[in-house]
Amino acid sequence: MVKVGQIGMGFMGRTHFGIYEKLPNARVVAFADQDSKRRAGAWADPIGNMPADWPAQVDMTDRKSYASLDEMLADPEIDLVDITLPTYLHAEAVIKALKAGKHVLSEKPMGLNAAECKKVLDAYKKAKTNYMVAQCIRFWPQYVAIKDMITTKKFGKLRSLALKRLANPPMYSSGNWLMDAKKSGGALLDLHVHDIDYANFLLGKPKAIYAKGTTGPSKGIDHIEALWDYGQNLIVSIEGGWCFQNAWSFEMAVLARCDKATIKWVMSEGNDIKVITDDGVKMYDAFGKEKVAGQQAAPVPTGWQEEIKYYVNKINSRKKGKEKICSPESTALSIALADAEVKSVTSGKIVTVK
Numbered sequence: 001m002v003k004v005g006q007i008g009m010g011f012m013g014r015t016h017f018g019i020y021e022k023l024p025n026a027r028v029v030a031f032a033d034q035d036s037k038r039r040a041g042a043w044a045d046p047i048g049n050m051p052a053d054w055p056a057q058v059d060m061t062d063r064k065s066y067a068s069l070d071e072m073l074a075d076p077e078i079d080l081v082d083i084t085l086p087t088y089l090h091a092e093a094v095i096k097a098l099k100a101g102k103h104v105l106s107e108k109p110m111g112l113n114a115a116e117c118k119k120v121l122d123a124y125k126k127a128k129t130n131y132m133v134a135q136c137i138r139f140w141p142q143y144v145a146i147k148d149m150i151t152t153k154k155f156g157k158l159r160s161l162a163l164k165r166l167a168n169p170p171m172y173s174s175g176n177w178l179m180d181a182k183k184s185g186g187a188l189l190d191l192h193v194h195d196i197d198y199a200n201f202l203l204g205k206p207k208a209i210y211a212k213g214t215t216g217p218s219k220g221i222d223h224i225e226a227l228w229d230y231g232q233n234l235i236v237s238i239e240g241g242w243c244f245q246n247a248w249s250f251e252m253a254v255l256a257r258c259d260k261a262t263i264k265w266v267m268s269e270g271n272d273i274k275v276i277t278d279d280g281v282k283m284y285d286a287f288g289k290e291k292v293a294g295q296q297a298a299p300v301p302t303g304w305q306e307e308i309k310y311y312v313n314k315i316n317s318r319k320k321g322k323e324k325i326c327s328p329e330s331t332a333l334s335i336a337l338a339d340a341e342v343k344s345v346t347s348g349k350i351v352t353v354k
């Protein structure tokens with residue numbers, strides 16, 4: 001049984017809690033938050049797109065409340081510290097938790113820039129415990145299935161990949177930290193980073209990046225379109241932003257044109273993946289299996305559920321071992337690639353990736 005201490009009981013903290021509650025091998029034993037109601041499990045305040053049936057008061061029997069990370073880290077009962085603090089606090093909190101000998105799961109992004117990530121990596125290398133950044137798209141069923149189709153060349157070689165993540169401005173965060181680019185990194189680091197990380201996970205480091213961005217409500221880069229050059233007959237374009245109008249519905253999408261077929265998944269069109277060939281369109285389920293007529297749709301977990309289940313199982317197996325799906329080194333590279341995009345936007349030049 002992994003005993004979890006969570007810090008940052010806002011939108012993502014509550015989302016993580018709901019997932020731990022359904023796992024047989026994890027138990028959340030403590031909440032920490034600067035807000036006394038939030039750390040006491042009094043969650044009547046509506047935030048983000050939390051389910052309407054969310055309990056206004058969490059059962060706190062056998063659960064502790066801490067006002068700070070330092071207090072929680074002194075608790076010997078806690079094995080795993082789950083960090084869902086605002087982004088500008090991630091690096092410092094991860095370093096402290098690793099130094100305290102805890103296993104760590106931290107929300108994305110790993111840090112605000114590559115320099116912060118380097119400090120975190122240094123602390124991780126010295127630690128005897130596990131650390132993973134919750135880059136949930138690496139675990140999101142449709143993205144996992146599409147990665148498998150591409151890497152196995154099921155439909156031939158990949159020729160173009162377009163990733164999109166488009167939203168309206170999230171205005172729910174505590175003290176509105178998301179709308180302060182110095183704290184959140186703007187849409188580039190908060191939203192678009194998911195697709196930077198997926199492209200890195202799927203294809204690795206490009207040779208060069210060209211990106212164009214516009215500012216928005218956070219005063220940072222809030223809409224960006226980037227072209228990643230792999231030096232071969234392949235186009236990779238990644239678009240993300242949160243400048244859309246209020247009536248806009250969140251959208252994420254993948255369009256991968258391979259030699260023999262185009263793979264398309266658009267969230268607003270449902271769970272199934274479309275595979276389009278010269279002969280027609282075939283439907284694949286969220287897990288990448290070709291659908292047969294009359295087949296009942298299986299429930300599709302979110303990437304958040306999958307990543308937490310995976311990580312808890314890993315901690316329970318008591319291995320430090322090399323992380324294969326979401327290593328700290330790889331997530332740090334994603335932030336270096338985000339830095340390269342920022343450099344390209346601000347300079348107007350193509351940036352060579354070292």
Ligand SMILES: NC(=O)c1ccc[n+]([C@@H]2O[C@H](COP(=O)([O-])OP(=O)(O)OC[C@H]3O[C@@H](n4cnc5c(N)ncnc54)[C@H](O)[C@@H]3O)[C@@H](O)[C@H]2O)c1
Pocket residue numbers: 007008009010011012013032033034035038047067068069084085086087089107108109134136172173174175190
């Ligand atoms: N993976 C995803 O899809 C996804 C989605 C949303 C948010 N996130 C990430 O999760 C993180 C948290 O975002 P959120 O939307 O939950 O924000 P939020 O504002 O809803 O929650 C942050 C919580 O941290 C608490 N807090 C702030 N400073 C603190 C401090 N010094 N000590 C203790 N508590 C403190 C606040 O009181 C609040 O309860 C961000 O890094 C964000 O990028 C990830």
